Amino acid sequence: MKRLLWIACFTYLLIGLTHIIIGSLLTEILDYYNRNYTDGGVLIACQSVGFLTGVICSSYISKFLGRRRAVVFAILSIGLAQIAFVSLIPWTWWLVIAVFCGLGFGIIEPLVGSLIIDAIKDKPAVAFSRLEVFFGIGSLIMPIISGWLASTDLWRYSFLVLGLYALIICVIWMKVSFGSLDKLMAKSMEQEEQKQKQAESTPFLGGxxxxxxxxxxxxxxxxxxxxxxxxxxxxxxxxxxxxxxxxxxxxxxxxxxxxxxxxxxxxxxxxxxxxxxxxxxxxxxxxxxxxxxxxxxxxxxxxxxxxxxxxxxxxxxxxxxxxxxxxxxxxxxxxxxxxxxxxxxxxxxxxxxxxxxxxxxxxxxxxxxxxxxxxxxxxxxxxxxxxxxxxxxxxxxx
Incomplete structure (x- = not known):
């Protein structure tokens, strides 16, 4: 249980870092591509659209892939997006990749959050607050990292640091065993269909x-x-x-x-x-x-x-x-x-x-x-x- 909570915390650290990185480097990005702040607003909006899409689709993706594979897919999408950003792709592709990146942390936030609520029955509020702490730490330290790299004209490598961290977290989710919780995170389509049939027999939200x-x-x-x-x-x-x-x-x-x-x-x-x-x-x-x-x-x-x-x-x-x-x-x-x-x-x-x-x-x-x-x-x-x-x-x- 503790192993799951700590890995979930470092995953929330990832989405805290991802959430803030483009905003932290927006001035450098716009200067490099000779764009204005309206273009910057469009870039951030694209990431927000991806985030909302990921949140809305997360339960369906989880149902299709299972929780663990859905989280791995989402983390991988964040990691690959950062690798694309560090290569300074053409501006139009930034907009596309930003949607893909937003989709990744939009999937992670509800899936990992609901997993902790489901798995930890003893004081779930304490466990979830710890996730929120790590999200906040990510939002605090990313401007420091990106600001330091920007001051040395190496701002693009902020994305490389984040991409490598995402890939490390992805490997951990793929390889680590959570004991009895492995079944909870690898639900088959058959189990989900049975659960869905039971849910259909009960009024949505109980009225x-x-x-x-x-x-x-x-x-x-x-x-x-x-x-x-x-x-x-x-x-x-x-x-x-x-x-x-x-x-x-x-x-x-x-x-x-x-x-x-x-x-x-x-x-x-x-x-x-x-x-x-x-x-x-x-x-x-x-x-x-x-x-x-x-x-x-x-x-x-x-x-x-x-x-x-x-x-x-x-x-x-x-x-x-x-x-x-x-x-x-x-x-x-x-x-x-x-x-x-x-x-x-x-x-x-x-x-x-x-x-x-x-x-x-x-x-x-x-x-x-x-x-x-x-x-x-x-x-x-x-x-x-x-x-x-x-x-x-x-x-x-x-």
């Missing part, structure tokens, strides 16, 4: 469409808000306080540092407090601190609020995913894929809305709109506590 819709909106808003804060923090500080560029961009590093730190404790706190109470506290804190961001009067106060926002948001995604799979009947893979896909949609749509608000309204309006959306998350968790009090009490006892 809990309202809860499922609520969770979809929850993940859409959370991921959209996280991506908006991450991308617009520097602009908010510059617009509100006239901050210098370096000090403003430092806010993103502070935000991710707080996120990683918070995730170290998130699983333990959630298990101790129970999931609903933990999510309620974090969502309420998120509302207060995000709203306050629009009223800051100094850079240091802004940094303090950014740390608090990062700590509040740190465990929400992982704990909510575990909580949703407890509350909703049916396939863990299917539920996880749909909820992560909803988050992916939010990560595309809400930043567009945020950017439009930034163009036409004061910074304060941006923070209040994001806080207002976060308020839905808090109210939904309060609603869930009222719906399932017995589940909450059972989890506390566990």
């Amino acid at each position: 809990r469409y309202t809860l499922f819709t609520g969770f979809i909106l929850f993940f859409l808003i959370y991921v959209g808000t996280e991506v908006s804060i991450m991308n617009f923090l520097p602009s908010i500080l510059i617009s509100k306080l006239g901050t210098e560029t370096f000090a403003a961009t430092l806010a993103v590093t502070i935000f991710w540092g707080a996120m990683v730190t918070g995730r170290l404790a998130a699983g333990y706190l959630a298990e101790k407090m129970n999931y609903a109470r933990y999510l309620g506290v974090c969502c309420f804190g998120m509302v207060i601190f995000v709203a306050s961001l629009g009223f800051i009067t100094s850079l240091w106060l802004g940094y303090v609020l950014i740390v608090l926002i990062g700590l509040m948001m740190a465990g929400i995604f992982g704990i909510a995913l575990v909580y949703a799979n407890q509350m909703l009947p049916g396939s863990t893979e299917r539920n996880t894929s749909i909820l992560i896909a909803a988050g992916g949609v939010g990560g595309i749509v809400l930043p567009l809305v945020t950017g439009g608000i930034m163009d036409h309204f004061p910074t304060m309006v941006v923070s209040l709109v994001l806080a207002g959306l976060s308020l839905f998350m808090f109210l939904f968790i309060v609603f869930l506590k009222g719906q399932q009090p017995e589940q909450a009490s059972e989890q506390v006892e566990a």
Whole structure:
């Protein structure tokens, strides 16, 4: 079990690195190909399209290949994509390969996440939070690696480093035995067909469409808000306080540092407090601190609020995913894929809305709109506590 968890953690480190690498090197890539930022936006959008496609198709690919082979296929696609990037292929091929790369980590995130939720019954929130920590570490260290290589004019070799790491992880997934869990990761088509027949005899979600819709909106808003804060923090500080560029961009590093730190404790706190109470506290804190961001009067106060926002948001995604799979009947893979896909949609749509608000309204309006959306998350968790009090009490006892 520990072996599976550690390999899953290093796999999440891979997708954390992959998620951020193009953005970290975007300026160098565009300069090399003599392209503008609109072209850069298209490149990132292509990767996002691949990610969403991978998330949506992950359960079907898993059903066809088995979990282990599906993960190996996805990691291999990431590794080969990085090898293609390091060879500085023609620009049009970058767009195609970016879709292929996004498809890879779009498959990995729900498959490995649902595997951990299924396999680890004792304190699954702690295990999933550890995955989130490694994802955050990947997002933190890739800009450092790529920045150092870019400063020595060797930026293209960032892709080589990531490609080699992906191939190493791929070999580990192919060769390592997980004991009794090997059967869980190598389901045959026959087993899946039997499981599907059983599922068809049970109403989808057991009639809990309202809860499922609520969770979809929850993940859409959370991921959209996280991506908006991450991308617009520097602009908010510059617009509100006239901050210098370096000090403003430092806010993103502070935000991710707080996120990683918070995730170290998130699983333990959630298990101790129970999931609903933990999510309620974090969502309420998120509302207060995000709203306050629009009223800051100094850079240091802004940094303090950014740390608090990062700590509040740190465990929400992982704990909510575990909580949703407890509350909703049916396939863990299917539920996880749909909820992560909803988050992916939010990560595309809400930043567009945020950017439009930034163009036409004061910074304060941006923070209040994001806080207002976060308020839905808090109210939904309060609603869930009222719906399932017995589940909450059972989890506390566990």
